[in-house]
Amino acid sequence: MNNRHVTFAASDELYTYPRTPPSTSSSSSSLPSSPGPLTPPTINKYAYGTRPLPILNAPLDAPAPGGVYTANQALALYTAAAIDLAIDPFVTKLPPSLNAATLALPATHPALPKLLVQCRHLPWELTIEPSSQKQPFVTVGDFLKKLYEQLCMPVTAQELERVPADKRRAIRDAHRRRCKEVRGAKDVERRVDFLMEHRRFAGLSPPDDSGVAWRLSAKRPT
Known part of the structure; x- marks a missing residue:
């Protein structure tokens, strides 16, 4: 597991780079060789309104002709399996x-070598990459495996202290509840505890026009 530490910026803004526009070439299968000049950044507020998400500046590949991204049906909003x-x-x-x-299928259409993922409950932007260097794109299995691994990462005391007091209590309550419900859970706060009671996967939505990050939806158990 990659135990990277999260570094937070000094402002309340997340700067993201726009998606690379589709090629204007007559061939629908060709993609531009470079992302081109950067445009002014867009602004997204951190989920709790107190600090920003970390900056990740790797742009995604261009979408299919027409500028459309979609998630595999097994991961898509409304059709995804509600796993814990x-x-x-x-x-x-x-x-x-x-x-x-x-x-084994691609997690997205078109298939992508990396996904940047945000969730309104999390102060981190997650990076999902293939499990094998020989695999050129993220599969459905890669997405589920890497998502779990990143949500399993321990949370530092400093990260918890930056969260508003009421959210901090809810996160610690979620941690205690998880330790009771999940066999073998260790007594340490993890990123998944920031989801609080919303521990069920509810689907993945493609980036909107304001950024490059895919959006993770989570819900309460039914």
Whole structure:
């Protein structure tokens, strides 16, 4: 597991780079060789309104002709399997929709070598990459594996102290609840505890016009 520390900027803004526009070439399969000049940044507020998400400045590949990104149906909003984000999906019984053939499919259309992911409950922007260097794109299985690994990362005391007091109490309550509900859970706050009661995966939405990050939705258990 990659135990990288999170560095926070000094302002309340997240600067993101725009997606590379589709090629104007007559060939629909060609992509521009470089992202071109940068445009003025867009602004997104941190979920709790107190500090920004960290800056990640790697632009995504250009979308398919027409500028459309979509998530695989197994991960998409409204059709995704509601798995518990606090449990390793590969040590439990996955739902039938997440069979071996589906797990090997690209997580997105077009297939991408990296996904930047935001969630309104998390102060971190997550980076999802293939599990193998030989794999040129993120698969459905890669997404679920890397998402779990990043949400499993421990939270530092400094990161907790930057959260408003009421949210901090809710996060610690979520931590205690997870330790009771998840077999083998260790008594340390982890990123997944920032989801509080919203521990069920509810789908992945493509980037909107204001940035390059995909949006992770999570919900309460039903």
